[in-house]
Amino acid sequence: MDTYRLALIGFGNVGQGFADILAQNGGELAQRYGARFQIVAVSDFLKGNIYDPQGLDAAQLLAAVRADGNLDKVKAPQRGWDALETIRGSEADVVVELSYTDLETGQPALDHIRAALENGKHVVTTNKGPIALHYRELMALAAEKDLQIGVEGTVMSGTPALQLGREQLAGARIRSIQGIVNGTTNYILTQMEAGAPYAEALADAQERGYAEADPSGDVDGHDAAGKAVILANMLMGASLTMGDVDRQGISELTAQDIAAAAAAGERWKLISLVERANGDVRASVQPRRLPLDHPLAAVGGATNAVTYSTDLLGDVTLVGPGAGRMETGYAIIGDLLAIHRT
Numbered sequence: 001m002d003t004y005r006l007a008l009i010g011f012g013n014v015g016q017g018f019a020d021i022l023a024q025n026g027g028e029l030a031q032r033y034g035a036r037f038q039i040v041a042v043s044d045f046l047k048g049n050i051y052d053p054q055g056l057d058a059a060q061l062l063a064a065v066r067a068d069g070n071l072d073k074v075k076a077p078q079r080g081w082d083a084l085e086t087i088r089g090s091e092a093d094v095v096v097e098l099s100y101t102d103l104e105t106g107q108p109a110l111d112h113i114r115a116a117l118e119n120g121k122h123v124v125t126t127n128k129g130p131i132a133l134h135y136r137e138l139m140a141l142a143a144e145k146d147l148q149i150g151v152e153g154t155v156m157s158g159t160p161a162l163q164l165g166r167e168q169l170a171g172a173r174i175r176s177i178q179g180i181v182n183g184t185t186n187y188i189l190t191q192m193e194a195g196a197p198y199a200e201a202l203a204d205a206q207e208r209g210y211a212e213a214d215p216s217g218d219v220d221g222h223d224a225a226g227k228a229v230i231l232a233n234m235l236m237g238a239s240l241t242m243g244d245v246d247r248q249g250i251s252e253l254t255a256q257d258i259a260a261a262a263a264a265g266e267r268w269k270l271i272s273l274v275e276r277a278n279g280d281v282r283a284s285v286q287p288r289r290l291p292l293d294h295p296l297a298a299v300g301g302a303t304n305a306v307t308y309s310t311d312l313l314g315d316v317t318l319v320g321p322g323a324g325r326m327e328t329g330y331a332i333i334g335d336l337l338a339i340h341r342t
Contacts, residue, residue, distance in 0.1 A: 001034055002340060005055075007041035007090050007121075009083050009112050010098030011071075014126055014153075015044070016062060017325030018096070018332045023058040029333070035340040037333075042071060043086040050076035053091050083108065087115045094339065096332060097125040103217070103226045103242060106130035113149070117141045124335040126153030126328050132226040132242060135233045148342055150335025151234075155227045156181060156304045158330035159320030165235040165308055172310040174235055176275035179306030180299050181227040183322040184210045184218035185250050185270040190300040192258050193267065198251070210302055210323070220249035221270065221285040228272040228283040231306075236274060238281035246284035253287055261289045267297045 008015050022037060030036045039058055041051040048071035050056065056076065064074045078089075087095055095116035099109050106129040113130055116123045117138070125131065130138060131154050142149045155161050156179075165174060180186050187210050191201035202219065205211040217223050225245040232238040250270050261268050266289040274283045290297040295317040299305040304322025309315050321327040 001030060001036055003036045003038055004094055004336065004340065005038050005040045005053075005090075005092045006094050006096055006336075007043070007051075007086055007092035008039060008096045008098060009043050009086065009109075010100075011042050011044040011047050011061070011065065012098065013325040014328045014332075015042075015096070015098045016065065017327075017329030018098075019058040019062050019329075020326065021329050021333055023062065026058070029337075033337060033340060035337065037336055040092055041081075041086050041090045043081065043083045044071070047071050049079060049081050049083075049086060050074055051078035051081060051086060051090050052076040083112055084115055087112060087121070088119050092121055094122040094124060094336065097123060097127055099127060101127050101226075102129045103132060103222055106133040110134055113138055114141065117145050117147055117149075120145065120147070122148045122150075122339050124150040124332050124339070126157075126331060128154045128223070128226045128230065132229040135230065136239060148339045150332075150338055151230070152335050153328050153331030155230055156306065156318075156320060156322045157324060158327040158334070159304060159318060159322065160334065161304075161306045161318055162230075162234060163334070164316070164318055165231070169308055169310060169313070169316065172312040174308050174310055176273065176309045177231050177235065177306060178271050178273045178296065178309075179227075179231075180269055180296055180304055181272050181306065181322060182218055182221075182224040182270060183302035183304055184215065185221075185224070186299065186304070187302045188219070189250060189253075189258075189268050189270065192253070192255065193262065197255060198253065219251050221247045224270060224272045224285045225283070228274055228285055231272070232274045232281050232283050236276070236281045238274075238283075240281065240283055244283060246282075246286070248286050250287050264289070265292055266290060267292060269296055269299075271296070
């Protein structure tokens, strides 16, 4: 039995979802795969910072946060380290980086990942920022240190979009990738097609927790652009930046636009497109009218989907959840098992 000691940097919805999976299924995972995943440290700016080299009980962490909103009552011999001190000082084998996303600088996650690799620790992250902005640098550092970086949760949550493109389609040439990779905008467009005005659909999405109080990252296409960059660089060998993405959001779509598409047998979707053109790889995020028989047209609500167009298999489409605490927590499990198998 191999044991992997984990330091969680961030303990919000995703970190709690992951802890929930460990509490419920950790024993089964150990039995099935011969890998035991033990949380030894949690560092969260709001909830507290604790470290116990003997291990922290996932169920107790969850109970403390649900009861008090923090980790103050969880017994641990070391308290008060910040994130970087936790990464450098703990005996963790894997740093699970779950801090907030910044698609302009990648911080603070970028410094966290660099510190983990420089201190001989594998990394699993669901944070798009550092992967969209510094993928090649981080992968080179990981290779130099003979370490792994798991990033499955950065695109489509726990739905294995990156694994499909990188592993199962490894023998085929991917000509293009197009996808619905932002659940918030897909939900809004679905509600607009059902008759809701844009403002009402956005307010509904915010009430359901799909959209933030400031929804610009979603509705203006920034989130989808970050995912397009990750897909391009990881799966098509590009070196794109956020500035290379031709980006347009959905906020200017009107009820008349929605009705005109429906009358023509089409449906609006915010599509992230990555394609090879004249020897280059290009990326865009644009609202597009799709015919109803298109594989992405039927994907409604907050669901995500991606279609890989290949030379050998034609089009391969994957549909699944693109957000959620348990769904994204599942992505972490998959990356940890991949590290175990390496």
